[in-house]
Amino acid sequence: MEELSLSKNVANLRKKKGVTQEILAEFIGVTKASVSKWETGQSMPDVLILPKLASFFDVSVDELLGYHPQLTKEQIRHFYQQWTTAFSEEPFEYVMEDCRKAVKQYYSCYPFLLQVAVLWLNHFMLTKDLEEQQAILSEAEALCTKIVEESAELSLCNNASLLKVAVMLQLGKPEEALSEIEEKADPYRFAQQSDTLLIQAYRAAGQTKKAVSYTQFSMFSHLINLVSSATHYLLIQIIQLPVIEETVNRIDAVIQAFNLTAVHPNSCAQFSYAAACAYAKHEKEEQVIKCLKQFVDLTLILLSEEGRILHGDRYFDEITEIFEGADLGVQQIRDTKIIREGALSALENPIFQQIERSKIEKLKKRLAGE
Structure with missing residues (x-):
């Protein structure tokens, strides 16, 4: 207390x-x-x-x-998982009301407020009321601002600041987002070298196990960031077919080399979907279908028992403990029902309207488990 x-x-x-x-x-x-x-x-x-x-x-x-109730990490996880399930089973308004009541009750538990903002950012689109969507995002932004202004925990403030940028982008405020993040993301800042310095410090201190674990996690994180950046790069360069083809070839090689479809199917699914959209822009039906098949396969992995949990593999064999120590643990941030519905909706993107309809329907049936 x-x-x-x-x-x-x-x-x-x-x-x-x-x-x-x-x-x-x-x-x-x-x-x-x-x-x-x-x-x-x-x-x-x-x-x-x-x-x-x-x-x-x-x-x-x-x-x-002046008593402000504080939740444990386990309690925060319980709230989050309870609400992700509720969003897929109960009326949206009912779940939001429950969230807002909890926010009022634990308004000074900043780690909890951060995860509520994460929850809302990942589920605001479930309501079709555009005004309500904007209201929810604005509430999430306000929570992030409160954390940054009032919390004394630096890492929590940094996370809240980054999350606030993501919310701003959803709110259609790119200039404000740039103002918030541009200086912090400066590639020349010493903070960009923190991973390497921490690894060196662990080695120098003789803490080999921690050095191995953190090095693996650093490599893993940079790989996922590479795939994520490449996903955005495809859409930025969507009119440049040669760039699209080269990006897909290079990232596919990285994904295969590091078995990323097994250890992080979500980022790989997003990349495959972006590639499908990019190829569709150039009416490359064969490549579109190939990428959409990969997208469906990866989504099905996400929906599986193993895919619902963050984990390593034979190479990344010392990162599970770090995953377990995260605020939300190893569980997904969305319920499987919502993931499936989102993927089915993605296949209805108008950019695929030139693709033979029967092929899209076949993919939808497979995704729906029919």
Whole structure:
């Protein structure tokens, strides 16, 4: 539990209400000196007085005391998984109401607020009401801002800042997103070398196991970032067929060399889908179908028992512990039903309208498990 701050709260709430110590003392039935001692921390009010004090300031006793309930990492994971399942089974509005109630209850648990923002960013599109979508994204942005401004944990603030950029992009605010991230993502910043320096420090300290684990995780993360960047590169260069073909050839080789379809099917699925869109722009039906088949295969892996959990393989054999230590653990951030529905919807992209319909329908049936 965080340190209580009753004395500071009494003083701040009294001033906010615009009353003197004498008026407060008269209402509570104590002397002005007693109120003065409460505010300076020299003494504490009797426990029986707390409800009356809280009532006077129109706050809860918890708020008066400065008690902010904090959730454990396991509790945060439980909330997240509970809501991802609920989003696929219950009315969207009902789940959002439950989320908002929890946010109010744990409004000072910053790791929890961050994961709520992640949850909303990954599920806001489930409502077809565009105004509601914008409202949810704005709420997520506000949570990120609160974390950055109020949390004292640097890594949490950095994560919130990056998440805020993702939300801004969804809100159609690219200039604000650039302002938020451009300096932080400067490739010349020393922070970009932190992975290498940490690995060197582990080695120098003789912590070989940690050096191995973190080196593997660093390589793994950079590989996934490479595939993700290449996914965006395909769409940026969508009118340049030679660039598309070269990018697909190179990334396919990386994916195969490091068995990424097994250890991170999600990033590979996104790359295959982007490649299909890029080829469709040039009416390359054979390549489109090939990439969409890969997309469906990878989505089915995501829907499998093994695909639902982050894991390594024979080469990346020391990264499971790092995955397990993540805020959300090894579980997916979306329910399998939502993943399947999203993939089926992706196959209806108008960019594929020139492709023979029977081939698209065949892929949809396979994805639907028919």
